[in-house]
Amino acid sequence: MNNIKKNRWKDQAFKFWGIFCTLLGLVLLAIFIGSIIVDGVQRIDWDFLTSLPSRKADRAGIYTALMGSVWVLVLTTIIALPVGIAAAIYLEEYAKKNRLSSLLEVNISNLAGVPSIIYGLLGLEIFVRIMQMGASVLAGSFTLALLILPIVIVSTREAIKAVPKSIRDASFALGASKWQTVSRQLLPASFGGILTGVILALSRAVGETAPLIVIGALTYVPFAPKSPMDEFSVLPIQIFNWISRPQHGFEVNAAAAIIILLLITFMMNGIAVYFRNKWQRKLK
Amino acid sequence: MVKEKKENIIDSNLQRKHKLRTKGVKVWYDDFMAIKGIDMNIKANKVTAFIGPSGCGKSTFLRLFNRMNDYVDGFRLEGEVTIDGENIYKKKVNVEQLRKQVGMVFQKPNPFPKSIFENVAYGLKIQGLKDKKFLQEKVERSLKRVALWDEVKDDLNKSALALSGGQQQRLCIARALAVEPSIILMDEPTSALDPLSTSKIEELIYELKKDYTIVIVTHNMQQASRVSDYTAFFYLGELIEYDKTKKLFTNPEKKQTENYITGRFG
Numbered sequence: 001m002n003n004i005k006k007n008r009w010k011d012q013a014f015k016f017w018g019i020f021c022t023l024l025g026l027v028l029l030a031i032f033i034g035s036i037i038v039d040g041v042q043r044i045d046w047d048f049l050t051s052l053p054s055r056k057a058d059r060a061g062i063y064t065a066l067m068g069s070v071w072v073l074v075l076t077t078i079i080a081l082p083v084g085i086a087a088a089i090y091l092e093e094y095a096k097k098n099r100l101s102s103l104l105e106v107n108i109s110n111l112a113g114v115p116s117i118i119y120g121l122l123g124l125e126i127f128v129r130i131m132q133m134g135a136s137v138l139a140g141s142f143t144l145a146l147l148i149l150p151i152v153i154v155s156t157r158e159a160i161k162a163v164p165k166s167i168r169d170a171s172f173a174l175g176a177s178k179w180q181t182v183s184r185q186l187l188p189a190s191f192g193g194i195l196t197g198v199i200l201a202l203s204r205a206v207g208e209t210a211p212l213i214v215i216g217a218l219t220y221v222p223f224a225p226k227s228p229m230d231e232f233s234v235l236p237i238q239i240f241n242w243i244s245r246p247q248h249g250f251e252v253n254a255a256a257a258i259i260i261l262l263l264i265t266f267m268m269n270g271i272a273v274y275f276r277n278k279w280q281r282k283l284k
Numbered sequence: 285m286v287k288e289k290k291e292n293i294i295d296s297n298l299q300r301k302h303k304l305r306t307k308g309v310k311v312w313y314d315d316f317m318a319i320k321g322i323d324m325n326i327k328a329n330k331v332t333a334f335i336g337p338s339g340c341g342k343s344t345f346l347r348l349f350n351r352m353n354d355y356v357d358g359f360r361l362e363g364e365v366t367i368d369g370e371n372i373y374k375k376k377v378n379v380e381q382l383r384k385q386v387g388m389v390f391q392k393p394n395p396f397p398k399s400i401f402e403n404v405a406y407g408l409k410i411q412g413l414k415d416k417k418f419l420q421e422k423v424e425r426s427l428k429r430v431a432l433w434d435e436v437k438d439d440l441n442k443s444a445l446a447l448s449g450g451q452q453q454r455l456c457i458a459r460a461l462a463v464e465p466s467i468i469l470m471d472e473p474t475s476a477l478d479p480l481s482t483s484k485i486e487e488l489i490y491e492l493k494k495d496y497t498i499v500i501v502t503h504n505m506q507q508a509s510r511v512s513d514y515t516a517f518f519y520l521g522e523l524i525e526y527d528k529t530k531k532l533f534t535n536p537e538k539k540q541t542e543n544y545i546t547g548r549f550g
């Protein structure tokens with residue numbers, strides 16, 4: 001057979017295989033989201049967002065879990081952001097490039113791949129027991145902060161690395177110290193990239209369930225947390241709880257709560273994409 | 285007695301005339317020897333050009349004077365580099381302070397992604413100078429000095445990245461001038477620019493040498509002969525010939541120099 005013809009045939013075959021695989025993923029996702037929307041969307045109203053949990057499915061709402069998620073999100077940001085950015089700056093700009101620093105680097109990348117339940121066990125031991133925070137919002141936030149720290153560090157380093165060397169040169173040549181160069185040039189120039197990484201990391205944190213269950217977050221809380229030391233639940237745990245009940249009404253509730261959770265993560269990812277595009281344009 | 289005094293005066297005159305000096309300078313990047321023992325005196329208020337084929341160590345040698353090689357992994361220096369008789373590689377030397385005295389202009393214009401005003405004021409702001417009026421005066425004077433003021437005076441808050449390449453490079457020179465250095469190092473400052481912008485910068489260099497000691501690396505022989513008073517020819521990490529520009533270009537001592545300036549190699 002003619003070689004050119006054979007190659008063209010292979011080309012076509014691969015193209016269709018590729019299209020099929022892409023569509024398969026998209027279609028499955030669409031079916032999944034579609035069925036959830038069909039199940040849950042009529043359940044979503046203002047009452048659903050502002051009602052406390054209840055044993056009766058049609059009166060139960062996600063207020064406490066939603067507030068728990070917001071608390072966790074805010075506290076996790078406050079904890080992970082400064083630590084992660086400081087670590088990234090240190091590794092990128094200050095640490096001498098030697099065996100130790102490359103060992104550190106590899107380990108941080110590895111940490112990003114550790115199953116989240118392990119972080120839960122770590123959080124249980126350190127924050128809940130040793131530091132005696134109990135199963136509080138604060139303990140949960142510290143645990144999740146630990147979980148997303150590697151992602152924050154890696155993405156911040158990437159963002160700082162993307163600042164052209166010529167900017168560093170210019171700053172140093174004018175007599176700027178390292179810290180002045182970092183704080184006045186590198187951080188502002190990489191702000192968009194850092195923000196993108198942080199938001200993506202947080203959108204992962206808001207969907208985490210396992211580590212929070214391990215540290216003892218509740219599946220049923222009658223009140224939204226009022227301080228960092230209060231007990232709490234979060235949206236994914238609430239969903240898990242509802243799904244595991246036999247009554248059909250709770251299944252609908254779960255679907256509705258999933259829609260809310262998806263909306264939150266999509267929104268966060270959308271913001272991240274927006275900042276990334278804006279930032280890339282700025283760097284030309 | 286009288287004679288001794290006279291000698292002293294001559295010596296201090298020499299010192300004033302020789303702004304930059306190197307003695308037995310060798311530079312390594314890891315195992316690679318980039319500068320192989322150079323003694324050189326560079327005169328104050330003159331323009332000195334460094335020429336030579338790519339990779340011969342011009343940039344490396346230039347960047348010794350503001351210690352910009354310090355950040356390069358594997359960089360190692362032997363010998364002495366002095367400015368006004370002070371060894372700038374002594375332990376107690378404050379590198380940031382040194383760089384306020386020795387400005388630098390790079391090959392590619394590298395303005396900060398900030399406003400024109402912020403670019404020029406940056407070197408002063410990092411010294412803790414905040415007074416608005418003072419900064420404004422300084423920015424204006426520096427921009428006038430590089431003949432950029434009339435072009436940008438209404439757009440001081442616009443991004444410096446919106447300027448043309450030639451304007452950006454003049455902005456970078458203004459930024460360096462604002463901190464009042466006495467020495468300006470230029471590493472191929474016009475190699476990324478069009479002919480018109482290039483001639484503007486060359487005029488500027490001519491203007492500036494009244495007040496500054498200027499060292500410029502260039503690959504352009506015409507440029508070297510147009511703007512410089514002295515020219516140094518480097519080859520493979522060595523200083524082959526160093527003389528008045530006119531002499532070096534019309535009547536070089538060494539065969540290698542002649543070959544290079546007539547374009548027979550490099």
Ligand SMILES: Nc1ncnc2c1ncn2[C@@H]1O[C@H](COP(=O)(O)OP(=O)(O)OP(=O)(O)O)[C@@H](O)[C@H]1O
Nearest residue numbers: 313316318336337338339340341342343344345356
């Ligand atoms: N950071 C570095 N690490 C290792 N070697 C380097 C480094 N910088 C320069 N060198 C080497 O040192 C030698 C001199 O380099 P340098 O940049 O000073 O040359 P140059 O004369 O400025 O060249 P060009 O005209 O191309 O700019 C070259 O052989 C180069 O490969």
Ligand SMILES: [Mg+2]
Nearest residue numbers: 342343344471
């Ligand atoms: Mg060079």
